[in-house]
Amino acid sequence: MRIEAPTLAGLFEEAALAMTEAMTTSAAVEPRSSHELSLEAPELDLLLVDWLSELLFRYETRAWLVARATVEILSSDVYRLGARIEGEQHDPARHPLKVLLKAVTYHGLEVRQRGNVWAAQVIFDI
Numbered sequence: 001m002r003i004e005a006p007t008l009a010g011l012f013e014e015a016a017l018a019m020t021e022a023m024t025t026s027a028a029v030e031p032r033s034s035h036e037l038s039l040e041a042p043e044l045d046l047l048l049v050d051w052l053s054e055l056l057f058r059y060e061t062r063a064w065l066v067a068r069a070t071v072e073i074l075s076s077d078v079y080r081l082g083a084r085i086e087g088e089q090h091d092p093a094r095h096p097l098k099v100l101l102k103a104v105t106y107h108g109l110e111v112r113q114r115g116n117v118w119a120a121q122v123i124f125d126i
Contacts, residue, residue, distance in 0.1 A: 009071040011118040016069040024095040031067040031086035039081045044111045047079045052104040063090040
């Protein structure tokens with residue numbers, strides 16, 4: 001998956017939606033419930049893997065899909081992510097699976113800023 005956004009927080013928000021779109025039709029997922037979460041990592045690319053892995057874990061253990069995410073990222077000695085995710089339980093009638101993702105990999109992982117645009121590449125194990 002390759003994604004771009006004008007801000008770093010927006011990049012993480014777009015990554016969550018792109019992952020949902022890889023699994024099902026994201027437009028069919030409604031924001032029926034919300035959860036807060038926080039993560040930290042020493043590098044941005046590792047934070048992105050942790051972020052997507054947490055969302056995948058929620059799908060695998062609770063069948064929960066993301067409809068939208070609001071992310072804040074702070075940096076000091078480590079990168080800290082605070083997020084509110086909204087979504088709902090997977091309903092096979094409304095959310096037909098396209099691909100079942102197994103894991104977020106480190107292969108080909110990139111997070112970078114080019115001018116005024118943040119870009120990332122993530123490869124999933126399917």
